[in-house]
Amino acid sequence: xxxxxxxxxxxxxxxxxxxxxxxxxxxxxxxxxxxxxxxxxxxxxxxxxxxxxxxxxxxxxxxxxxxxxxxxxxxxxxxxxxxxxxxxxxxxxxxxxxxxxxxxxxxxxxxxxxxxxxxxxxxxxxxxxxxxxxxxxxxxxxxxxxxxxxxxxxxxxxxxxxxxxxxxxxxxxxxxxxxxxxxxxxxxxxxxxxxxxxx
Amino acid sequence: xxxxxxxxxxxxxxxxxxxxxxxxxxxxxxxxxxxxxxxxxxxxxxxxxxxxxxxxxxxxxxxxxxxxxxxxxxxxxxxxxxxxxxxxxxxxxxxxxxxxxxxxxxxxxxxxxxxxxxxxxxxxxxxxxxxxxxxxxxxxxxxxxxxxxxxxxxxxxxxxxxxxxxxxxxxxxxxxxxxxxxxxxxxxxxxxxxxxxxxxxxxxxxxxxxxxxxxxxxxxxxxxxxxxxxxxxxxxxxxxxxxxx
Numbered sequence: 001x002x003x004x005x006x007x008x009x010x011x012x013x014x015x016x017x018x019x020x021x022x023x024x025x026x027x028x029x030x031x032x033x034x035x036x037x038x039x040x041x042x043x044x045x046x047x048x049x050x051x052x053x054x055x056x057x058x059x060x061x062x063x064x065x066x067x068x069x070x071x072x073x074x075x076x077x078x079x080x081x082x083x084x085x086x087x088x089x090x091x092x093x094x095x096x097x098x099x100x101x102x103x104x105x106x107x108x109x110x111x112x113x114x115x116x117x118x119x120x121x122x123x124x125x126x127x128x129x130x131x132x133x134x135x136x137x138x139x140x141x142x143x144x145x146x147x148x149x150x151x152x153x154x155x156x157x158x159x160x161x162x163x164x165x166x167x168x169x170x171x172x173x174x175x176x177x178x179x180x181x182x183x184x185x186x187x188x189x190x191x192x193x194x195x196x197x198x199x
Numbered sequence: 200x201x202x203x204x205x206x207x208x209x210x211x212x213x214x215x216x217x218x219x220x221x222x223x224x225x226x227x228x229x230x231x232x233x234x235x236x237x238x239x240x241x242x243x244x245x246x247x248x249x250x251x252x253x254x255x256x257x258x259x260x261x262x263x264x265x266x267x268x269x270x271x272x273x274x275x276x277x278x279x280x281x282x283x284x285x286x287x288x289x290x291x292x293x294x295x296x297x298x299x300x301x302x303x304x305x306x307x308x309x310x311x312x313x314x315x316x317x318x319x320x321x322x323x324x325x326x327x328x329x330x331x332x333x334x335x336x337x338x339x340x341x342x343x344x345x346x347x348x349x350x351x352x353x354x355x356x357x358x359x360x361x362x363x364x365x366x367x368x369x370x371x372x373x374x375x376x377x378x379x380x381x382x383x384x385x386x387x388x389x390x391x392x393x394x395x396x397x398x399x400x401x402x403x404x405x406x407x408x409x410x411x412x413x414x415x416x417x418x419x420x421x422x423x424x425x426x427x428x429x430x431x432x433x434x435x436x437x438x439x440x441x442x443x444x
Contacts, residue, residue, distance in 0.1 A: 078309070092308065093308070093311065095308070096308060096309050097308065173387070173391075174383075174384075174387035174391060175384045175387055175388070176380040176383060176384055177377065177380045177381050177384050179320060179323055179381065179384070180320070180380075180381065180384030180385070180387075180388060183316045183317070183319075183320050183384075183388055183392075184388065184392055186312075186313075186316055187313050187316065187388070187392045187393070188392070193312075
């Protein structure tokens, strides 16, 4: 959180900028915030900040389309939307949280606190060290639909070794099917959902 | 506890409430007062011995009376299996699906995707189970009933022999594996890998349902594998042997 562009804010109103600066100082370890005036670089994928704070009127229309582009370029980033009015669920599904201008102070602070610890939290949920790096590689390939033979070719190991690894993986994870391993791989960030569709 | 003809049905339920859905499969509904097993079977026109074997084998895996169960007409067993299919497809699956949808709705936005994965996984499991059951009902059961009928009425024609040669129950014998594995995986994904949601009672409730479903399905496939398949194999063998003369 301490590197320069970890937090990017697209906020035009001076009052809001000042408020955000102050809140981040308090609730995000005084991390540096980069203010930009246009979302273009995020939509193009040039900026992929871990935390993106957005004013809703900074998002080019169609809003969902823009948000989806940002999301596809920056999969692990968190987005906080600052909003005046209630928003629809479609928009909500793209962002981590929504900060309403009308929210009272306590709620705003609570939301910010949750927003900035979110990445750490989601990692502690998902990191699973029970399988070795080699086994992770194999889970990944299985999830991508590779056969044992293909895996043995890719990793330069014998098919027999692949089978042994797969047995150990099933025993350790408690997951037997390819579909189950795929879900495991995505939940644990071993693969991305779009890698699957690309196959 | 072994259930006997004179056992009060209510005592049987107090002993193990997992019997409830089994009773429904025999058309028995709650509100039965102090009626005994024998009386309710008479009332519902259920074969008492068959009822006892099914119920006791559900309660105690070691009790499993393969020989006795194999003495019952195949139609009785097939009917029972069909009624348990109705229970899975019309009641259990929609109920669990609804719960998993609720789980998704309640999931915090940062984890929605994970819960969507579980939803997809369940949908896939459901599809597999549907396909499995459909295949059983459309292909396996008609085959069993046809062979059974011909065998007992002693009308084994050339067509029947040909059918046995072509189909053979063994083809369907070990077809359960993938469906069972998916259910096992679903449980573990929820237990071990899905992030928690604030309403833990819902996650618990889903797991309770999945464990119960698994137990019921295991009992179900035990009846298929230990009773239906061996009995059919014996009949098939006899048909083929008698045809050699």
